Amino acid sequence: MIEDLAKNLVELKNEFAKSYDGKSQIQEVIPKSTSSLFPIAEPHLESLHQFATKNPIYYNYFEKKIGSVDCVVYEGDINRYWLNSIQHGSSKAPFSPTWIMSGYVVTLFAKHLGFSEVIDIGSGDGRIAFCAKILDMESFSIEIDDMLVDLQKLLNKTIDFHPHCSDAATFDYNSLNLKHPIFFIGGLAQMGGNALAEDVLQKIHSISHLKANAGWVFAGTFSQKYAPDPKNEAGWGSLIEEHNLKSIQTISLPTAWTFHETESTPYIFSQSI
Numbered sequence: 001m002i003e004d005l006a007k008n009l010v011e012l013k014n015e016f017a018k019s020y021d022g023k024s025q026i027q028e029v030i031p032k033s034t035s036s037l038f039p040i041a042e043p044h045l046e047s048l049h050q051f052a053t054k055n056p057i058y059y060n061y062f063e064k065k066i067g068s069v070d071c072v073v074y075e076g077d078i079n080r081y082w083l084n085s086i087q088h089g090s091s092k093a094p095f096s097p098t099w100i101m102s103g104y105v106v107t108l109f110a111k112h113l114g115f116s117e118v119i120d121i122g123s124g125d126g127r128i129a130f131c132a133k134i135l136d137m138e139s140f141s142i143e144i145d146d147m148l149v150d151l152q153k154l155l156n157k158t159i160d161f162h163p164h165c166s167d168a169a170t171f172d173y174n175s176l177n178l179k180h181p182i183f184f185i186g187g188l189a190q191m192g193g194n195a196l197a198e199d200v201l202q203k204i205h206s207i208s209h210l211k212a213n214a215g216w217v218f219a220g221t222f223s224q225k226y227a228p229d230p231k232n233e234a235g236w237g238s239l240i241e242e243h244n245l246k247s248i249q250t251i252s253l254p255t256a257w258t259f260h261e262t263e264s265t266p267y268i269f270s271q272s273i
């Protein structure tokens with residue numbers, strides 16, 4: 001069911017990209033209501049729409065039928081957040097968001113795999129942690145940029161996804177009392193994500209009860225703009241092998257940075273061997 005949901009979302013994005021003639025920097029869609037293609041609980045869809053309408057990143061939205069699906073299109077601009085996010089000396093991956101619907105699908109799959117907590121590393125506006133919370137998982141967002149954390153605090157007034165303004169490399173993960181967590185690493189491997197993942201993996205592997213109990217999700221790319229990894233896994237193969245992880249499954253989903261590309265973003269789910 002989750003794989004079908006992801007496939008349907010990619011097809012919806014492709015159809016939308018063909019017909020979209022707007023000029024916004026980022027754009028995405030959320031189905032207006034539950035359907036056979038998107039059998040999502042209405043309260044969950046309502047929460048996703050609330051996240052978008054209350055988010056100052058988006059300055060416009062309108063209804064549009066895409067294929068057979070009635071949707072709401074959200075148009076936005078992340079320039080000032082992107083610029084602020086790269087000013088931090090220890091920042092390893094500038095802010096560029098996945099789609100809100102993609103955040104819902106990846107956290108739904110994390111719940112399906114049996115993980116109980118989501119830790120969104122380099123969380124941007126906190127959308128992945130937010131989605132985990134509406135799915136009744138415990139969630140935490142770790143973000144180094146104070147402007148983005150202030151944005152998260154604006155968005156978590158009704159659903160608390162525990163935003164933390166901190167460097168993920170030095171954060172005290174023991175303070176979260178984690179049992180069976182899954183970590184989402186923000187950023188492509190070639191755009192700073194690899195260094196961020198290295199730091200967090202070292203921290204978590206130093207905590208004995210988490211080393212063999214944690215899951216990891218990496219956003220990859222097949223774009224020829226980036227050098228391929230000799231071990232594949234959409235740029236993450238070497239890191240996965242070096243840290244004795246095994247891939248569980250890869251799910252491809254739309255992101256802001258792949259809107260004009262034919263390939264969507266592969267999210268690689270893995271865990272310790």
